[in-house]
Structure formats: C-alpha cells, structure tokens
Amino acid sequence: GDATYDYKNLRGGGNIVPAYEPVISSDIDDMKGARDEFYADMTGDGYADFYIGRIPVRTKEELGNFVDKLISYERKDLSGYWRSRYILVSDDEYNAAGIPSEMSWHLPYVDYIRRNLTLPFIEVREVYEIKYGSPGDIVERGREAKEAFIKTFNQGGLLLTFYGHGNPVQLTHEQMLLLQDLPKLKTSGKPPLTMFFSCKVGAFTRLDPAHGIAEYMAVQDQAIASIASTISQFVSVNDYYGRYIHNLINDRRIHPLGEIAQDGKIYYSLTYYTLFGDPATMFSLPLPDSSLQVQVPDSLEIGNINYAVIEEGTPTTLYHLNILHKPTEITYVNSTVRPSVTYTYLGENSPIFTGSFDIKILPDTLHFFLPVTADTGYGALMGITRKEGNKFLSYEIYPLHFIKGTIGEDKKGPSIKFFIGNIELEDTAEVPLNFNLRVVLEDSSGINLYTVFGTEKGIMLHMDNQFIDLRPYFEYYKNSFTKGEVNYPMEFEFSQDKDISLIAYDNLNNMSVKNLHLVIREREFSVSNILAYPNPVKNENSGVYFTFILSKPSWVEIKVFTIGGRLVWTSGRRYFNQGFGKIYWNLRDNFNDNISNGFYIYKLECKNEEGRKFEIKKGLLIAK
Template sequence: EAKRLTNYHENNNLSSKVVLLDQIYNEFSSGSPDITAIRDFIKHLYDSSSPSKKLKYVCFFGDSSYDFKDRLTLNNNIVPTFHAKQSFDLTSSYVTDDYYTMIEASEGNMLVEDSIDIATGRIPVSSPLEAKQVIDKILNYYTPKSFGDWRNTITLVADDIDQNADKTLQTGLEEIADSIKKNKPFFNIKKLYADAFKQETTSGGERYPQVKNAISDAIEKGTLVFNYFGHGGEDGLADERILEIPQIQKFKNLNTLPLFITVTCEFSRFDNHLRDTAGEKLFLNKNGGAVSMITTSRNIYISNGAIFNKKLNKHVLEFENKNLSIAQNLMVTKNLSRTQQKYFIFYFGDPAMKLATPSPNIKLTKINQKAISESLDTLKALSKISMEGVVTDNSGNIIPNFNGILSTTIFDKSINKQTLDNDGFGITNTFDLQESKLFKGNTSIKNGYFKFNFIVPKDIKIAFGKGKVSLYAHNNNYDKRGVNTDIIIGGIEQNAPEDTTGPEIRAFLNNESFVNGDLTNASPNLIIHLEDSSGINTSLTAVDHDIIAILDDNESNPINLNDYYQTELDNFTKGSISYKLRELSEGTHRLRIKAWDTYNNSSETTLSFVVVNDLKLNISRVLNYPNPFVNYTEFWFNHNKPNEPLEVQIQIFTVSGKLIKTINGVSQTLGNLSNTINWDGLDDFGNRVGKGVYVYKLSVKSTVSNDTFKKFDKLVVM
C-alpha cells in the first residue's frame, strides 16, 4: 500500500521510494532495531543529495508502541517513534517523529531550540486492510471526486468555559477567525462555539446535543479544515462529549475529507497498543473521517495551545502563499515555537499533501448589466438580480476553455452573537457570524463566462451594509474560487410583482421510489425537491421562515435545512435538499416538512415511515407487477438495507408443488425498494409456461449479517 502512495507521487513528478526498516537496520545499526539508525539513514540521504533534490518529506508507514522490546501481546510497534526520557508525567512525557529529521550533528536532544529540517507524517496503520483503506482515502482526496464548494469552508469549534482560564479557548479562535477574514476572505467561516448553544443536563452530565449534531453535519457536508480548541482526551472532545468514538465511526464523508486540527489533550495518543484513541479512529475511518490530522498525543497547556494554534493557522492556510504541504507548514510552525510541548503535536497523513484550497480566481464583472467597476446596484429585498462574471488564471486573463459548474453562495450582512455563560463563570464573549444565505445556486460556465439570476428574499436585514458573494467553480481537471465583499445589501424593492403562492414540495426517504408507510433504516436520507417561481427562502433573518423538518411533532427541536438547499443547474426556481436523519428509534415516525418562498409564502407536506432494526433484515410489501401478466413481470419488495448487496432467489412452483423456475440475482439499491428481479414466463428449460395460477417463493439474504427472509405468494400467467 505504501507503494501505491509513492506511485502516485512519482506520476506527479515527486521522486519517491519505499524503504524497509530491516534494510535501514542492516546498513546503519548492524541489524539491531535502533531508532537512531533511522535518523542516520535520513541524514545520509539529506546530506548526500544535491540542493535541487533535497529530501523534503518522510512518511512513517505503520503504527507505533511504547513497548520497544515487543514484550506485550498484540503489540504493534511497526515503525518505532522517539519517546522522551521523562516518561512518568503526561505533561512532560511525549512521543515524536521530529527526532528523525533533526539533521544537524548538535541536535537531537529535543531542546526547544532544535530545528526540524524535513517534514514528517505518520500513517498509523496496524494491518494491510487498514493501510489499503487509508491510502484509498488519501488518493481519493487528490481526485475530482472531491471537488465541491466545501473547499471554501473553515470550521472553528471552541469548548465552553469550565474554568476561568478557558476564556482563551473562544477568544483564541475568534482571533484566528479575524485573521482568516483579513488574509483569506474567500474562506467562509463556520463558528461552533459551544458556549453559544444551550447546555442540557442529562443523567451522564452536561451535554451540548446541538453542537454534537452540528459537528456531524459539518463533517459530512464538508469543510476544508476543522479546527478544535479545547479540552479533550482519548475518548473524544470536551467534557460535554461533543465528539465521541461512536459518532466518529458513523462518519461517511469520503468525498469531503477535512484536515482535522485538534489542539487538545491526548486525543491521538497512538503509542498505546491496547486501544485506539478517538483521533486514530477518526483518521482510520474507512468511510470518511479525516484525510489528515494535526493532533496531540499528550496533555498540552491552554496557554501553549493558544499561541501555537494562532501561528499554525497562519502557515497552514498559506497567508504568505508559500505553496507548502500541510506537514511542511507544521514544521515551520514548530521551528518558530519555543516550548517543549511542540513535540506533543503530530501530523497524521501524507507529508507531501497540500491543502486542497481552490486556486484563484473567479471574478464578478456585472450586476444587473452594470459593470462592477461602476457604482454597484444595491441588493434589495424582493429585487430580481442578475450577476455575470469570468474565470481567470493567476494573471487575470480569462480562461477561454474553462467549461464547468459554478457554485454561488450570497451571504447577508454579519450579525453579532454572544455566548451564554452556561457554567456561570460570569464570562461572555461577543463574536460575529455571517451565515444567513440569501441565495445558493449552481450555474453553467461556458468558455470562461457565466451568468445567473435570483430573487433576493424578503427576509433580509433591511439596514444597508456589506454582504458577501462566495464563488467556487470546477471542471473535470481543477477548481477555482473567488469572492466579492463589496456588495451592498439592504432596503426593499417597492415595485416587486405580487406572489401569494407557496412552493411545491416533494419529499422522499432514501430514494424517489419511497411511498408513505415504507420501511427505512435507522438513519435514512431525507430528499426534498422544492419549486417556486420566486425561488426558495434560505435566509436566517426572520424567525420561523426556515426550511424545517419536524420529527414526530417535536416542535421545540426542528431540523433546520436551510444550509442544505441548492438550486438546480441554471434554474433558481427549483432546487433540492439531501439530509441524513440520524439514529431514529424503531417504530412508526412522522416527518412534517415546511418551506417558504422568497416572498414568505409557505407550504407543508408530511411523510410517514417505519424504522426497523438496521442489523436485522426486514422485508415487507412483497408483490409481483404486473399481475396477472403475459410475458414479463417484476418482483418487488421493501427492505431496510439501502446500499447493501442482497442475494435474492425466486422459485416458481405449480399449484401441485412442482418447481419449474429458479431465478437468482443480487439487488443493491440506493433506497428501500427492490424491483430488479424479473421473469419472462419461461421455465428452466426455456419453454413458455401454461396459463394459470402459480406459487412463488421469495428468498432474500443479507450479505453482511447473513440474515434471511422467505415468503410465499401467488402470481397469474395470462
């Protein structure tokens, strides 16, 4: 699997090689497993190479353990790491790979002034299967499958205040947010500061269910960087458990994999072979999680973490545009740091990986047929707006052969919000949010040019101020980004045409074959199609004008779906939502869906469905259609195993019990309806059967759980 990674880099003009540890030990320590032999080997390569071909990256491919002598059972010390001499205190002991890449002869004592010369990364896998799954994720990150406007998003998550010193957790991230806004304004910042949400008391202690759900939504919807600052441990983040291992194991975001930064305590203590920490689970999740991590293996002080995190983001987000890899930017940050605790911070992933930030530039050129260079038209509530623009290269020249798709998000003005002081320390913080979306749509780009229309929702903040137009484009080969922060939003269009009709709503679960009363799994995908001649309202400005789903009449906890709405390509009047419902209880459920158009006209629809146990195969509504039939019929049934291959067998008997036909097949559906098995009315010998009544036996087997289901029914041949 390591060879697959080096092959990728070789094909992209980066000379790469896999070297086995036994080869290194034989050459540099007479066959004895000695970590200094690894360092000497790396130094030899570095010193003997020409300046133009200096060693840039070292990847340690395999897990490590504190048990160097391999005395314990199930040990996994595949590629050893350096262990500090101070091994009896979690605030002074540490493990690090930085030792290997301190090239100077006078270095290696792990002093704060020692300098790292080569970027390192570790892929802490313990088996060939884990290795394959991680490399699959990494290589997928490098492909167009991962294109999407999620690459314009940065998510900042702060722990709440459980002691006076914790104020830095929120203020530190707010400083980072301000620096991003100043230096990289094209990034859209999502702020999840725990103390700004309602805290709930449970039998297990204080919890933030809204924050926990928002984190899962942010990961699965997509964010380029996820940065958490706060308390944590081997089981997850925060005392209130806003991210836990069971939650991590359910992430499914293979095409929206983030860089995960966790400035916290021992979230990724990977050298304990007896257990995988939450950080390791996040990185090793085969269905998603993180593609790379800057994370901690030991306890780190808040003061050191705040300083390091601020410096780190400046380099990782490339404020100085040096075009370095994530691991190189971590190396630069460590070399600027003067604390021993910098060695607690690790990089999991491909050390040559660069953050998938889209390249510049997309430019708006006209608003309502008026050039951007002239005074801009104000975006007024209920006004119809047209915008035009171009995709350019780094020199500002239009790219004439750029044909692709533009994703546009237009934000209303920023608002101020205050934390709630949930734990009563008398400390509140005010921060700004720019998250109310007036429009989110998709537009065709032809020969470098684009144009789109939309209607500004009635629900805007009427006071005049600057909004934001966020732009993302991709074709089959690369992606681009752009931003305009000079657009003025405010006022209302006095001559807007009248509209008193609410939007059309069509809703399904898992796929569009769903009908009310169907079976679903415990976490079905909610699909909603919306249509209105005035467009759909996604603004957060007014109360109770959101796109919402209410489960089982729980009015106090509506699911806000504004952030998931996107228009159809080149049509702002139609759009759709895809949202994963999570961990519903078994039994009958009712989901009420409500949406508003830009004129604040609303409509509703309701779904009813039955959740069955995900582990046990459940089959219902068995039938064949058409029935009666002449020479073609399909066998239909509902099940609770979407996306899972099911082995299906149909056996057809005469009424006297003679078997005349056996049909075997595999059904794998996106939703809960299977209708892929059919019969042409011929028996096993190819002869047409006679007219009359026949009995058929449906047998279904889950390929995952090996559960089986069988049912007899009748059909009629005409």
C-alpha cells in the first residue's frame, strides 16, 4: 500500500501502509524523507534485518494490474533478446544555474558501469543527454533527450540505470522525463528493473503528486520494480551504490529484488533508498546455457552469408540469435565555454543481426548475413538465448573475428511494403490518428541493421523533414535472414495530410525508397479482435488471457458469469492506452477458489475518456 504524511487520512485514499519519517515535513525540497527500513529493523541498529519492499498501490485495480504483471514477468511470458539489454541514462554537464561544472559527475559514473561492470553479451542502449541538442540549450536538449528516452524505453530492457539530478516529478534540469510523460512509456510486457541513483525520485509520501516517478513506474506497467531515494543524496553515494548492485548481478545467479536493493544499502550505510516492488521477485541476467554447444568459423565474412552450427542443445526450442558489433570510443566536446569541456565514453555495441530460429533436429545450422559496413577485426559478440521453463538462458561466443568477404552480385535494394494490420497500403491511405505502421522488408542479402555511412542508417523513416531511425523496430521473421518487418507506432494530434518515405538498405548497401501519402483522420471509438486464449482451457495449470484492440484509450473491465447468470469473477476497471490490451485470469473466482469445468460467459465492458461505452459477451469453455 501507498503512504502519505496525511496520517489521519483526511484527504483519503493514500495512507494505506503509513511511512516512518524521522522528521515530518511537507516540503518537497526538504532534506528529510521516509524510510521503510524501520519496519524490518528488529535489532534497533537502523538497518533492515530482512528484505523489505513497498508496493505503493492505492486501489484493488492497481494491485490486480501489479500482480498480473508480476506473474507474467516471472513466467517469462515474453522471451527475446530484450532480456539481455541494459538502458543506461545520464544527465549532462550543466547544473541548475546553467553552468557546465558537472562533467565529472553523472556521465563518468554511468561510463564506469558501461566499461567495467557490463558483461560483453549485454546489449547496451545509451540515453546520454550530451548526445542531444546543443550545449547550453536547455529546451532543445531536453526535448530531444525526452524523445530518445521514450523510444528507447518502449523497446524493452532488463535493466534501466539512471544517474543525474531528479525529484519525484522530474529527471534532469533539462526535463528529460516529467511525471506527465509516464503514460507514454509502454513496455508491452517487457518491464525493466528501474534504478534511479539521484535525489528524491523515490519520495513517496507527498500528497501531490499521489505517485512520483519511481512509484508510478512500479505500480503501472513501466517497471517490474523501482529503486530510488526518498531524500537528497551525495553523488559519490549514488555512484558506489550503483556499482555495488551491478557487480552483484554480474555473478549471473538468481537474486530476489530485496537482496539486490538491500545488501548495498547496508554496505554503504544507506537507509533512505526504497525498493518499490515485491522483494521476493526473482531477477537475474540470462543464466549460462551449459547444455549448448555451438561451432562458428574462425573468421566471419562481412558482406556475405555466414553460419553457426548448433551441435548440442535442446531441440523443439525457439533460439534467439543476436550479433553485437564491437563498441567504439566517442568523444564529446562542448566548445561553447572556455576552457572547453570534453569527455570520451564507450559507445553502444549495436546489433548487426537479430533473428529467431525454431530448432527441430540437432545438429542444425543457423544462417545470417553480415553488413559490408561492419568493422573488420576482433571485438564483436554472438549471443544465443532461449527460454527453458521460467528461466532465460544464454550462450555467448566472444570475441568474433570479422574479415572482408567476397561481395555478391546483388545490385537491387530491399522490397518495401506498407501495412496497417494485414491491409497493404498503396500510394495514398486513410489512417487514424494513432496506428501501428507495419513495413515488410525483404532482400536476398538481408537488411542492414548497422550504420551505412555517416549518419545514414540501414532503415529510416523520413517525415516532417526529419529522419527517424527504424532499425530498433525491425525483426526478422522466424527462420529467416532475408525477410522481416518494422513495427513503428505513429501518433498524431489532429487530422491532416502527410507524406512519408521509407529508406532501406540491404547488407551490400543497395538502397530502396518507397513513398506513402497519409490522409490522417480521427475515427470513432471501437473495440476489435476480442479473444480469450486459450479457449477451450484444457490445462489445469493454465490461465486465460482476454485480449482486445482499442481505437482510443479506455477503461476496460472483464466479468465472467456462469451459464445461469451468476457472477464468478471480475477484473475490476483497468485503464489501457489505444492499441492492444490484455487482462489475465487465473481461473479462480472472487473468493479465490478454483472454478469447476463448464461453459461460461465473459463480458467485456469499455468506457473511453469521452464517456462512450462498448460491451460484448462471448463464450468460454473450461475443460481441465
């Protein structure tokens, strides 16, 4: 439950599990705050004697959403290489007065973790404020950094680490992220552990706002849990605490979140950092896959087809193959001040191939095409991951050696097709304000997922005089290295006409361009693709997912009835953004008893923000 300093709950709804605050204060800028260590301190030394966390929910609906998220996370419902991805985020060199005096603070701490505490097989996405806008232009830098943060976050990751200035409603002076931006964060079932090594991002006892950034992300679908401080902290303390946690999880063992948050707090005498989440949730990097044996050639050829042979492993399993390019050093220079400010950091290890393969019989051979623009020499890495039960396993080959290959005769660029759902778009298309643009790309030489030259990327969308990098949104189809698709969310505020262009390169640098004229119009409220899966239910250990697609953000509730009309279970009202949504039912009634076999009726009820309603009834057969 959540807590506020309104101990008598005069304003209602927030003070469910009261917080311990050594000094009571309602000042958001005050140095004092709450610490939950008090509830687990059995010896009186000020430190928790067992693992503790707070799930700061305020309603049954929030708790239901949290539990559903937790179950899906621990069952590893969504596997994929996102479980081997870190998102590293850093503030820039400017302080609150606009003076570039903090180059030695936030970025060097993140870069230390990047260089020394990030294992080679981890794919790294970097959202460093120095990469965006112009030095000293707080508005431009903040706007571009915010856009990058949201796009990177929405692609999913195992872990997000932030170093910088913050408070319950804001990250960085440039406003990289504000509390009101959080509904734009949509992980689609891939929530990371978020860690904010900053000041007061975890202050959870304020009356306004009801939920700060760390709380909100933990309660909603943005994070499986958050670790953040309730008070101001010294930058050195943040640095060492972050190092401790990263070093701990590098053993590639399974750790409860309570251990991850707690052990470093004791080591560095911290009591005001709070875990927002279930301390018993199990977290780990991908576990070593000891059953897998893979052979690759001594040297792989760029600009050519290559292969890896899986000699031993688990057949009838979906394997994910990821090849990461070696990272390079990048030097940032701020020459607007004298003396100039510089810093050299280690860049991203960008994926140059990402695909999935359904292995039926062993041994089996996986084929992939390396881009001709990749660097030769040592330093790249191959990772092969798979799900086994509720574990996510990984096998790595590092370092790979790249050499120049024999360039083929392919002179044509990729074929490009636009879709909304399964409807192909030709030349001109009428579309809603918000939709998913699906682009199918195919080429015998594969699609270039690396840099082509300069700032030119392998897949780009040109719109509003800007080029949008679409490489992170591309996935090859299963068992293919020649064909795949981009899925990119398109969002517009009002009806308009707009021209877009898709530019794609194959791995031999052959280019194709396709144009599309969009007629963007607001559409009526609708709910489609309403399904229950599985249906019928035959496994007694299975649950049911109710899925649907909303044309507009809405409140959704599922009710399940017997054939005689008796209410068996209700999900409670839950808020969903436009697009795909799902609600999980564990096949227990409102009294938490197992339900019996039989035919049931489920009703989906929706109400959007404009008050428009929709409901439908369908059947569900349970035959366990």
